[in-house]
Amino acid sequence: MNRTDIAVTGLGLLTPGGLRTDTSWRSVCTGLSTAATDPELKGMPVDFSCRVPGFDAMATLGPQVWRMDRFVQFAIAAAREAVTDAELSPETWDGARVGVVIGVGTESKYAMDDAMQRRFDGRPLTVSPLTVPRMTTNMAAGEVAIDLGIMGPSMAVSTACASGATALGVARDLLLADRCDIVLAGGSEASCHPVTSLCFSQMKALSPRVKDPARASRPFDKDRDGFVLGEAAGILVLERGADADARHATVRAYFQGYGTSTDAYHYAASHPHGAGIERAFRSALADAGMEPADIEHINAHGTSTPMNDRIEAQALSRLFPAGPPPVTSTKGVTGHTLGAAGAIEAAFSVLALQDQLIPPTANFDSPGPGIDLDVVTAAPREQSLRAVASNSFGFGGHNSVLIFRAAR
Known part of the structure; x- marks a missing residue:
């Protein structure tokens, strides 16, 4: 085992296909679209999306969810699954040698929308003082670090739709530079919001197939006409191969390049x-x-x-x-x-x-x-x-x- 081998030892997924890695993978393997009419997008030119099904933030994360936006809740749920999958525990790891890098493409529209609505309704003093910490992109990484006792490098990466992949690359570099022994890395996005849908629709980027949402997302097909908005979170646990071997971890794959x-x-x-x-x-x-x-x-x-x-x-x-x-x-x-x-x-x-x-x-x-x-x-x-x-x-x-x- 080469010390520069980076092992993937844990996965956590929360996607339109399901609330866990196994259900998400089974859904993807069916090859059936999860797109459906979205009540929250009613009145928008494109009123369908791919939403995470049945996510109960309170039941999953407890009362702390009151201060968190949806993309942060997703990130914590996925991170917890990934850590459990890797057979790691915050009670036993050296938190100062653990890092977290999470990509987020857009800041929260939910928190900002609520604040703007209160302002325009003539109720500016009812705007939540938590609006800024709820909406900023770094809070996925910050709240995951708080939840799991991670005290090493913690950062957000934002390269639009490449954010989740870029975050994994940054995490790999942290391990190769020996700045961490373990890094939780990935991406989270809760983008099925009317403002997001409207903006992409105005760019002509979304498929307009409102009468047949399930057939709208058709990559590489001759009849493709735009993408379908979705939401998800994915977290991978990364370690140097030698460290994973030393603790007898199950290695799912190696992040080679x-x-x-x-x-x-x-x-x-x-x-x-x-x-x-x-x-x-x-x-x-x-x-x-x-x-x-x-x-x-x-x-x-x-x-x-x-x-x-x-x-x-x-x-x-x-x-x-x-x-x-x-x-x-x-x-x-x-x-x-x-x-x-x-x-x-x-x-x-x-x-x-x-x-x-x-x-x-x-x-x-x-x-x-x-x-x-x-x-x-x-x-x-x-x-x-x-x-x-x-x-x-x-x-x-x-x-x-x-x-x-x-x-x-």
Whole structure:
């Protein structure tokens, strides 16, 4: 075991597919979309989303939830599951050697919306003094640290829809620099809010299929017409491989490589030739000590938007001249969970390695123009997997690519 091997020893997921890792994974493997009409979005041009089902914050977290926004509640629930899965305990670890890095794409609209409504109603002095600590992006990491007694580095990462993946890369660097022995890393987002939906709708980024929400998210399909808003949290427990072995931990997979780049092209659109995507992917391969041929599956960013899916597909075709390995976009099932997407998709990549199973892409019937990919569809595909990649890209030109290898 090389000391620079970074082990994934715990997973925690809270997604539109379920409140735990196992239920979320089973949902993704069905290849059935979770999108449905959302009562909270009534009156919006796009009134459907992919929501986390049946989340009871009070029952899950207790009375402390009064001070927390929904994205913070999600993060704590996922972090607790991940720590339990890793067979770790805050009572026995050295909290000063534990870190937490959580990506969040947008600040809370719930807390700000309430404050603004009170102001416009002529009740400014009834605005909660907790509005700022409820809404700021760092509070997911801060409250997870408080909940679990983490006293090492604690930080938020915000690179739009790449935030969860970037957070994992930052966490990996903390371990390699020996600043921590354990890092909880991932992303959390509670984005199914009327303001968020309205803003994306005005950008023409959301699918307008209000009469058929379940068919709206269709990554790489020729009839794709926008993404579906989703919410989720995903936390991974990362340790150096030698440390995981020393405590006889079960290693789910190894986080082998991380690559990141910036397009420096446009505030919202990807570089039209996918140059930044290629740079990030090649950087991840170099970090992992791998060649393109070593990658046997890609969990694509695949948002279901016309331009971005085509750009990503063409970049992958250039990276893999003989043809990219089997590709899936789990956003067909979960919708686009923004800052949480890179984290939950990293977890799905780890689970694909564990189960030797590639989940299908929901609603994919036939590829759109310029898309020459082996898109897994209809049912999970059993395949021998040793190394997989997960792509995440975000507004501002942020690109992050993660590579995981099997533990066996």
